[in-house]
Amino acid sequence: MRLDRLMDQLLGVFALLVLAGGTLLVVAPFFTALLWGAILAYCTWQPFKRLTTVLGGRQVWAALLIVLFIFCVVLGPIFYAGFAFFAYVPHGVELLQQRFAAGLPPLPDWLIQLPFVGSTIDEVWSGITARNPEMVARLREFAGPMARNALHVALAVVNGLGLLTLSVLFALFFYLGGEKAATSLLAGMKRIAGGERSLYLLALVGGTVKGVVYGILGTSFLQAVLCAVGYWIAGLPSPALLGLATFFLAILPGGPIVVIGPGAAWLALGGHGGWAIFLVVWALVVGIAVDNVLKPMLIGKSSHVPFILILVGVLGGAAAFGFLGVFIGPTLLAVANAVLMDWTTETAVEQEAEPVPVEQEHKQPVPP
Numbered sequence: 001m002r003l004d005r006l007m008d009q010l011l012g013v014f015a016l017l018v019l020a021g022g023t024l025l026v027v028a029p030f031f032t033a034l035l036w037g038a039i040l041a042y043c044t045w046q047p048f049k050r051l052t053t054v055l056g057g058r059q060v061w062a063a064l065l066i067v068l069f070i071f072c073v074v075l076g077p078i079f080y081a082g083f084a085f086f087a088y089v090p091h092g093v094e095l096l097q098q099r100f101a102a103g104l105p106p107l108p109d110w111l112i113q114l115p116f117v118g119s120t121i122d123e124v125w126s127g128i129t130a131r132n133p134e135m136v137a138r139l140r141e142f143a144g145p146m147a148r149n150a151l152h153v154a155l156a157v158v159n160g161l162g163l164l165t166l167s168v169l170f171a172l173f174f175y176l177g178g179e180k181a182a183t184s185l186l187a188g189m190k191r192i193a194g195g196e197r198s199l200y201l202l203a204l205v206g207g208t209v210k211g212v213v214y215g216i217l218g219t220s221f222l223q224a225v226l227c228a229v230g231y232w233i234a235g236l237p238s239p240a241l242l243g244l245a246t247f248f249l250a251i252l253p254g255g256p257i258v259v260i261g262p263g264a265a266w267l268a269l270g271g272h273g274g275w276a277i278f279l280v281v282w283a284l285v286v287g288i289a290v291d292n293v294l295k296p297m298l299i300g301k302s303s304h305v306p307f308i309l310i311l312v313g314v315l316g317g318a319a320a321f322g323f324l325g326v327f328i329g330p331t332l333l334a335v336a337n338a339v340l341m342d343w344t345t346e347t348a349v350e351q352e353a354e355p356v357p358v359e360q361e362h363k364q365p366v367p368p
Contacts, residue, residue, distance in 0.1 A: 030170075032324045033163045037170030039331060040070070041178055042206065043213045048175050063175035070168050077225055079161055081244035156322060163324050201339070208338040212331045216310065220250035223290045227256060230282040234275040236263050248326060251314055253307060256283060309333045 027034065041048075044066060052062040174181065189198035227250075228243025236242060242259055249255030260283045267276035310330050317329015 030166065032321045032328060033167040034170055036164075036167040036324050036328055038174055039209060039213060039328075040167065040171040041174035043210055044070075044171075045175075045178065059176060063172050066175065067168055067172045070171070074221070075164065075168065077228070077240065077243065078164070078247075081228075081240040160322050160324060163322070167324065204338055204342060205335050208335050209331055212334045213327075216251060216330060217327055219290050219294055220247055222294070223247075223250045223256065223286055226286045226290075227260070227283055230279055230286070231263065234263070234267060234279040234282075235272065236266070236279075248314070251326070251330070252311060256287065306337070309337055 048062055048066050051065060052059050055061050186198065186202065189202060192198070224243045224247035227246045228239050231239035231242045242263065246256050246259050249258055260279065264276040264279050267273070267279060310333075313330030313333040314326055315329075317325030317327070317332070319325065321328050
C-alpha cells in the first residue's frame, strides 16, 4: 500500500510538472506582451474605475474607451515613428552604399577652417583617402553587412510594435478580469508571506511599478513628443523618427543631447542659425520642465531608481525581451531593487533590536 501511495504521488508530481512545462511553452511567445499588458492595466486601473462609474458600471465600454485612448494618444506617435523608420531604412541603405562606392567623402569646410586643428585634420583625412586604398575598400565591404543589420533592426522594430499592440489588447482583458486576478494574487501571497506582510509587499511592488511607468517611461514619452514638435517646427527632417530616438535616449539622464546637438548643428551649418538656437532653447525648456517639475511629482522620493539600474534595465531588457524590453527591463529591476532594499533594511533593524542576553546584561566586570 505504501508503494502504491508513493507511486501515485510521484505520478501526480510528474503530471503537475508536465502541465506546468506545457503551459510555459504555450505562454512563452506572449510572455512579454502579457507582462506589459498587466503593468498597463495596473497603472491605469484608477482611471478605468472612474470611467466605469461615469458610464454607470459598464466595464466593457470603459475598458474599450481606455484601450482606444492608449492606441490613439500613446501608441499613435510610436507607430508613426516606427513605420517612418521602417520606410526610411531602404533609402538610408541605398545612400550608404552610394557613399561607400564613391569613396570617403571630403570634410566639410567648417571643419577644415577650424583654428589650430583644421589644417591638421584635413591633412590626415587626405592621407587616409590617398594613401590607404585598402582601408577604403574595406569600408566598402562593410556596406553589405551594415545594410543587412539595418534591415534586421527595422524588422525588430516592426515586431516590437506588433507585441506592443498585443499587450494593449491583453490589457483589455486584464481590465475585465483584474479584480479576480488581484484576489487570487493576494490569496497566494498570504500563503507565502502571511497577511500583513503580503499586503505590504504588494503595496511596495505596486508603488515601484507606478513610479517607473509614470516617472520614467511616461515623462520620457512626453519629452519625446514635445521634442518632436520642436524638430518639426525647426524644420529637421523626419521629426517623428528623431522623436522615437529621443524617447529611448530620454530614459537616460542627458540622453536627448545625442539628438538635439547634431540637429542644431545641422541647422546651423545649413544657414538656419535662428532655428538652431530655437531648437536648443526649446529642448532646454522641455527638459527642465520635465526633469524638475513633472518627474518629481510623478515618481516621488520613495520610488527613486538608481541610474545604473535604468541603464542596465534598458539595455538588458532590450537584449532579453526585444522592443518591449525597453519598458519591462527598468520596471523589473526597480521592483527587484525595492524588494531587496526593504528586505535588507528590515533585517538590519531586526538585528539591532535583538535583546541582550540576561547573563551578559547583568554581568559586572571583575575589579583588578
